[in-house]
Amino acid sequence: MIKRILVLLLLAGTLSASEVLQVASLNPIATDLARQIGGDAVVVIELMKPGQDPHVYAPSPSDLKAAEDAVLILAMGKGLETYLDGLRETLPQGQAIVEIGKMIPSLRIDAEKALFACCPTHSHGAADPHWWHSVRNMKRAAKLLADAFAKAQPAQADAFRKRAKDYESRLDSLDAWAKQEIGRIPLTHRHLTTAHAAFNYFCEDFRFKPVPILGLSTLDQPRPGQMRMVMDTLRQENVEVVFPENGANPGVLETVAKEAGIRVGGVLLAGSPLPEAPTFEAMFRHNVETLVAALAPSGEGK
């Protein structure tokens, strides 16, 4: 009898171990998404930490060593991780990259439609990689990741899909809250002036006009002659506030604000949530609250 119980316990232990899916994550938002969808059935090896800049991060050899047991490597995709093709070639058999954002429809940087302060032709036609700044996109990502996990771990497929549905419900509530908050900002005040073009998906969802000064990437630097164009555009658009982003050099933005006589608003979280609140929901709430505080008429916001 005791032997039978011991065998059963051993089997249970073995089954539990094999049901846990190991994944590695190249982005803290992907880490959060994986934890939300995976629950206890997924162990996430966090390679890029919150607060790091996704435009400059690349996995080191020790990062890859830490991920050697991962079945899936999660990336945001859409060209954000410029090293992915090279990484793919080095992966051992049985390990695959999941580009979460690949099947989410992109915004194309359109020189005619987007209000670019400078050099629109340099960005014309490029896919905007910052897809996560849209609740709608994150809901889609939850489904896509649940499918990827289900394919890798079929025994837990139902559980992954149920967690994805629960997460989508929470995102629906987040979206409703955001709409209500942003509704306090008049349309005429909805200019989102930042150093780089990270918020186009957010702008489309909430009817903001994006005014990115530097372009798509934190690696873009201002060229001579651009500052004049920036000033002209800010005046034409009656921009009142500029918003620095975490991880980006605030110097250019502060110079612009001083020259143009406009306010500097709170810091927006562009590429990564804060280490102390490393979830997409916390990041999104922070950004909405920051915008409302700066742009809602006095008495409506802070």
Next chain:
Amino acid sequence: MGKVRRAVGVLMLGCGLGAEAEVAEISPSVHFNGAVGCSTAEHAQDLAVGHHDPTRTDGSVQGLELGASLRAGTYLQGFSTYTLHYGASEEWDGEWEEAFLKLVSLPGGVEIRGGRVLARFGALNATHLHGWDTVDMPLVSGLLLGEDGLILDGGDVTWLRKDRQLTFGAVAGYGRVLAHDHGGHEDEDAADHDDHADEHADHAHLGWDGDAGYGRIFAICRPNDFNQWTVGSSGAFGDNEADNSRSVLGVDLTYQWRAHGLEAGGPALRWTTEVMSALDAAAGLYSQAIWTWNNYWDTGLRLGAMDGEGEREPRFRASPVATWRPLGNPLVAMRLQYNYDDLGAEAEHTVWAQLGLSWGGGEVR
């Protein structure tokens, strides 16, 4: 260029957009398409349905398009193109194919065009010769919409509700239909070209005359960067040359797949099917699939069919086509197309070799 800028400035001041005169930009474009070929038909022009179709086996200039696009500030754009043509008439022929101004970025997603416009009817009518994937026009387009397609001197209003996954649109337009001048055929020997004259009698019977209105509703579904579906329904209403009412209805479906999504390059597929019918009269359709292998090669197949009407027999055309861009860009393109034409009583075989040269682009549409 200074005179052009001043003229544009005056025009925009007239439109109450003086502040925008500061940022006007004019972009020229030039496109050439010409073809040589061989055909079992005695006269290649007898098989043509479009004004830009090649009509001489020893060489036609299907179109030398001289165009310019205007972008002036946030709200004002414009486009004009003058097209020269040399074909069976053995005379150079020219016309303003389009010349319009448009107001864009208006509230509610509205855009207004005024001037001479290619009607936004169906999938292909608003595409100029240099944008075609085949040497010639689909049978049904030439026979039901007109040899130049449907071109109006008037205007149209377009409403778009755009979303990154789903876009809805509606267009309504009205104006005087541009009728193609058949004067080039007057000098031909009637005895040798009786069939040809009869062909044109059929065209005249089906042709528009006077004012016409048109409309289109469409939806574009883009579930991801790799696949896109466009479905539309169009109608055009006016009179024909016998003062009888004339209506043409159409439905179109286009599917596009791109291996690299929004990134340039890579294999791609574009498949379009369009059905049109003149009410209580002829109907026809075409379906064409173009496969892009890489920046250098496209291959495709178009099938087209058209009901008979009056003395015109039903027609069927099959056209395999291959396009080579030796430079890997649109600057130079060479196209080879075979047409199998089933005219009912007989079948004709034609091969066209086309040369296309393009400079400029990003045209306002």
